[in-house]
Amino acid sequence: MPDEFPTSTWADCDDSLNAAADAAIILRTISPEQIAKFLTLYAERIEARENEIVETTHAETALPKAPRLGEVELPRTTNQLRQAAAAALEGSWALPTIDVKLNIRSTLAPLGSVLIFGPNNFPFAYNGIAGGDFAAAIAAGNPVIAKAHPSHPNTSRLLAEEAFAAVRETGLPPATVQMIYNIAPEDGLRMAADKRLGAIGFTGSRAAGLKLKAAADAVGKPIYAELSSLNPVVILPGALKERGAKIVEEFTGSCLMANGQFCTSPGLTILFSGELAEQFIAGVKTKLESTTPGTLLSSGVAKNLAGSVKILQSAGAELVTGGSALAGNKFANTLLRVSGAQFLAAPEKLQTEAFGNASLVVVARDAAEVEKILAHLEGNLTGGIYSDTAGGDDALYEQFAPLLRSRVGRLLNDKMPTGVAVTPAMNHGGPFSATGHPGFTAVGIPASLRRFAMLQCFDNVRPARLPDALKNKNPNGRMWRLIDGNWSQSDVSA
Amino acid sequence: MPDEFPTSTWADCDDSLNAAADAAIILRTISPEQIAKFLTLYAERIEARENEIVETTHAETALPKAPRLGEVELPRTTNQLRQAAAAALEGSWALPTIDVKLNIRSTLAPLGSVLIFGPNNFPFAYNGIAGGDFAAAIAAGNPVIAKAHPSHPNTSRLLAEEAFAAVRETGLPPATVQMIYNIAPEDGLRMAADKRLGAIGFTGSRAAGLKLKAAADAVGKPIYAELSSLNPVVILPGALKERGAKIVEEFTGSCLMANGQFCTSPGLTILFSGELAEQFIAGVKTKLESTTPGTLLSSGVAKNLAGSVKILQSAGAELVTGGSALAGNKFANTLLRVSGAQFLAAPEKLQTEAFGNASLVVVARDAAEVEKILAHLEGNLTGGIYSDTAGGDDALYEQFAPLLRSRVGRLLNDKMPTGVAVTPAMNHGGPFSATGHPGFTAVGIPASLRRFAMLQCFDNVRPARLPDALKNKNPNGRMWRLIDGNWSQSDVSA
Secondary structure, three states, X not given: OOOOOOEEOHXXXXXXXXXXXXXXXXXXXXXXXXXXXXXXXXXXXXXXXXXXXXXXXXXXXXXXXXXXXXXXXXXXXHHHHHHHHHHHHHOHHHOOEEEOOOOEEEEEEEOOEEEEEOOOOOOOOOOOOOOHHHHHHHHOOOOEEEEOOOOOHHHHHHHHHHHHHHHHHHOOOHHHEEEEOEEOHHHHHHHHOOOOEEEEEEEOOHHHHHHHHHHHHHOOOOEEEEOOOOOOEEEOHHHHHHHHHHHHHHHHHHHHHHHHOOOOOOOEEEEEOOHHHHHHHHHHHHHHHOOOOOEOOOHHHHHHHHXXXXXXXXXXXXXXXXXOEEOOOEEOOEEEEEEHHHHHHOOOHHHOOOOOOEEEEEEEOOHHHHHHHHHOOOOEEEEEEEOOOOOOOHHHHHHHHHHHHOOEEEEEEOOOOOOOOOOXXXXXXXXXXXXXXXXXXXXXXXXXXXXXXXXXXEEOOOHHHOOHHHOOOOOOOOOOEEEOOEEEOOOOOO | OOOOOOEEOHHHHHHHHHHHHHHHHHHOOOOHHHHHHHHHHHHHXXXXXXXXXXXXXXXXXXXXXXXXXXXXXXXXXXXXXXXXHHHHHHOHHHOOEEEOOOOEEEEEEEOOEEEEEOOOOOOOOOOOOOOHHHHHHHHOOOOEEEEOOOOOHHHHHHHHHHHHHHXXXXXXXXXXXXXXXXXXXXXXXXXXXXXXXEEEEEEOOHHHHHHHHHHHHHOOOOEEEEOOOOOOEEEOXXXXXXXXXXXXXXXXXXXXXXXXXXXXXOOEEEEEOOHHHHHHHHHHHHHHHOOOOOEOOOHHHHHHHHHXXXXXXXXXXXXXXXXXEEOOOEEOOEEEEEEHHHHHHOOOXXXXXXXXXXXXXXXXXXXXXXXXXXXXOOOEEEEEEEOOOOOOOHHHHHHHHHHHHOOEEEEEEOOOOOOOOOOOOOXXXXXXXXXXXXXXXXXOOOHHHHHHEEEEEEEOOOHHHOOHHHOOOOOOOOOOEEEOOEEEOOOOOO
16 A cells, blocks of 8 residues: 555653543533534444445455445444544433432443544444544543554545544544544553543454553553453353254354454353264364465464464364465465363463464364363353253253353354444453453443543532533433433422 | 451462452352342441440551441441442442443453452551442452451451351352451552452552552553542631631641641641631631640551651751650641742642641732742542622632543542542542542442452354343343433343
């Protein structure tokens, strides 16, 4: 790609932090209506420029224009912006809580500027300047400083142009939205620890995320980091017997979706040893070999993928198929296998994330071994269990589900983990080291907004000085408030 | 005090972590009714042994038996346990959320064993084995390992005896409640970083809290630490003119409550220079000098208080009264003053917490200087503004409130910060360095329970396998659930 993009100095970062801090103060006085208007207008502007954006992103990422970019990810992104607008407008996300008799009232409130690092793999839906963290931070009333991902700077530029235009049109402070393309790693850490910042949102590699987390933690700055996930899937024998071929289809479809470059790609499958497991593995092998591998997001991804596969092999995993780099940032569709005993001999190495089109199957001897494997799992975004419909697997399900449940943010039945619906009930989060805190989700409105907020209590504050959400009158007649222990859309009776 | 208490080795800590991890698994299968029954029975057992407990605690802490220990703190503690029982029983605390059409459902759920460090200053209400963190962690379904505070080991022993008896009587796993008296600091840090632990609750000194926080953060373990707070109070000129004498009474009462050994003691007061400020300072001086200082909680507190007053003096604060240690772990009631300019020359040192009966007044030149002072404040649990009732101070209030608001967890009007009502609308929390995360409160049920929980999503999980809270039928007819965007106590219509 011919274009060049600037590297910001610390002076630029410093300016952006000052501007954002000033904008944060103004934003606290701005109505939810105005914030919602910005988010909606931004969504409309992205749609109006859809063709150019999709073309650009395809060129930068090699992700297919259709259906992926144009028909799936872009509509999801504008939908997120509109859902965030609706949440800002309604206001229930902030859990306004009123003790009428004591006149003590509390609500979540904007926290301050949010620095957002988007990942390489979702150029729209997780982009620092348009994705889920962005929508949540803005809807919660905070300015955003977005750090563009180096894999798609032109995409980020186009989105930023539309964001800036929407900011201007809706009269928000200009520094409500800022973007920086590239900074020195040490300046990133310095920003993460800066007093002027309210919080950090990060989606990306574990190594980079942990460094930022350490910097932010040291100064008590909330950081919401999505780091890595294998998304273990346990396929019980009855399910394989009942519908093995169908599960092969579902599994390979999920594995190869976006060349496996999803945070929720199934990277670790647990089977019971025996004929059914061998049939499954053979079926997946055939399917992987008959599917042309796609281009990976960058040469860096291709290199890391090759490195991760090597680590898995060095820890005892055996190649079923693939394992080699191909020309043009491609990698052969790869399946590895390992016995339960081998896995238990090197559980840490064998949980190395192979980001891309590679997946590991663990073939366990028996249920006791599966239990041990599950007990060794690190935190994951998702975990799934396939069982038969007749109930033959139910005892095993009961045995394994509690172990898996405590280690994953989202537990699935009979369904692959890729595909993250934007619904209030979603959890795209999970215990460490999937994310930095097990109580929060990056996807799902209104919960995702609550990450970028502080709890503010008003004790004996005079009525006219209360924020609208905590006044006796319900500000819009639709806001849910916890009044004396009951959720209500009514006014407080004076 | 004659009694001796054991120091636990790492082997003891290790045992307790194993036992708690096993109990955590069993607790996940135990009904809310049984957990509520434990909390209620525990409250009853404390009350039945009230006289002995209050006598013991008075001997250990020098806190008055009445009203403080017997009439205020003990009832507050049993009330917290009962409120936690009610919250566990109702279940709404977990924010159960259901997307009916997609069959995606989520709820907060127990996180695992919680290690709780209680402080020296609330032997009941914040005790690791009976206080707010304990009640919240248990009600959320987690076992607790309490670290007894060395200032009141006998109190903790008596409470622990009643807790253990209540555990037995209600048939909970024995390791639902464990207590250790004393451990090496390095073992505390090792526990905080242990994989078997779900979370940590800490109330105490900033130095100890920050060390534990660093250990827990490094392994992605949630820690809720209450560290320190000055609880700034701005008294506007109109208020002083209108009711200066009354505010002197309120202020000194708040300052001297429990000899100033409250986390919410007013440690920093901001006044406008002039005659009214001088009258206020003179009034406080008279009042402090005419009140006999009480015995501090320990020789350590007395020593630290003397040290903090020295630091304030070395940074330019001038003694108005007091400043010297007295016999028998007492310290003269102390007031210091400093000009706004001096404060701005050493804002960090002049925000040294002087835990005990000492407080600092900053006399500012004008409104612009007050703004600057507020902008230099670290995070605090509370912040208050006194203004006149006729509206003469309103412009200044509007100018200062937003600055104070973003730096404190609880904003008060015309009221001193001591006294933390246990209501759902309370926030006993605040931005760093008051606590480690600005989004959570240690007091106020149900919100305090949410600290000790992980978000669990169930995606396409078969109906019978869902936790009761997420089944179509509302488990108790009273639980509030967010069903398709609306809070409801109804069943999901199938």
